[in-house]
Amino acid sequence: MKKLIRVFIVDDHPMVIEGMLSMLQQQPSIEVAGYAMNAASCLGFFIRSTADVVLMDINLPDKSGTDLCKELKQRFPQMKILGISNLNQGSYIREMMNQGASGYVLKNVSKSELLDAVQRVHKGQQYLSLEVSQAMRLETQRQESLPLLTKREKEVLKLIVEGLTNPAIAEKLFVSLSTIESHRKSLLAKFQLKNTAALVRVALENKLV
Amino acid sequence: MKKLIRVFIVDDHPMVIEGMLSMLQQQPSIEVAGYAMNAASCLGFFIRSTADVVLMDINLPDKSGTDLCKELKQRFPQMKILGISNLNQGSYIREMMNQGASGYVLKNVSKSELLDAVQRVHKGQQYLSLEVSQAMRLETQRQESLPLLTKREKEVLKLIVEGLTNPAIAEKLFVSLSTIESHRKSLLAKFQLKNTAALVRVALENKLV
């Protein structure tokens, strides 16, 4: 008999746990090792037991999924982690992958896709659902289309967005007004914008602050 | 024998459908009439069949939950609708309730709470989970703490946020520069702010545009 894939689930939504259990238990090659609704009880489980694949929500009540992912990977490098979340945001996904996750699916995943994903990551492959990889490409494009700001420029931009005037910013950063005006000039030039209002909007929309 | 509560589920996430089915089927007083993954097939179901309570996600692929809610309520005024979503945003919830929903729970709802909610709305009561009613109160407070803007002020604010200068706005609205400056003055006064940057930030944060 073939060895079963032991799957552990970490998610704080009872509904999602139930749904995943129901989906996974129908698959003969998969065995659900257990589940946890927060990071603490997940870590507790792994003191005495183990699993092949962990299905992990990014949004946990007590710890971020990325942190938990990192911790588990350090202790069990061979264990595979499959991120699960509603958020189709490239930045989160990338962060998760950087912390050692083997794949990422959205919560609107179908049963067959979920089973496929579990099996693939168990085999050591990487699995990103179509929408997820698209989102990552989009994110990359968006990042690349944005100008590169220097550290100082980011600081100044942040303070501008907070509503400080140039003189106030100058005072706060212990430099002269002229310096701030220079930075503001290069910010406007880099974004190809013509006034503060547009600058604030672009900064907020792209979460640069 | 007591009559069963017929429940119909509308959600585009297979995982959530599975989870809800599993939770509801364990309860002897509830009968799951069926489920749909989009508004169209939901409406299709209700051509030939009926239900007592509809569990409805707000985010559907083909139609907004609020619209579907309105439609169902028009055709079946006695049918109870229980909104379900991840979004704990007062504005959505309020909109849903205005369209005739009897209650609203979040997707992190526990099994017992879900069952309780279904039974309560079936009895004609209103059910809002604690977090939801808190969010609604917060929303109300937030709205009330914001100054009331006139129609014209909102127009001007919108254009400011878009990055237009006063002269450009004046041209666009066919009024003189002085008028726009007046509006801008009252905007800054109402928000108790001192410059454009802060104005844009507050406007965006409060989704006033």
Next chain:
DNA sequence: TGGTACCTCCCCTGAACAGGGGATTTTTAA
């Protein structure tokens, strides 16, 4: 060791904004 990017600062000019005052007409609501 020279180039390049960054940070700093200054000059200048003109445009835009901030804030005070007041005034008129139109709309709205009591």
Next chain:
DNA sequence: TTAAAAATCCCCTGTTCAGGGGAGGTACCA
């Protein structure tokens, strides 16, 4: 129908911003 609110416009003053130029010092990299 009348008072309040909104929208329009103007005056004034001073500040801030936008955009052009240049320039010195540092830090890093090839």
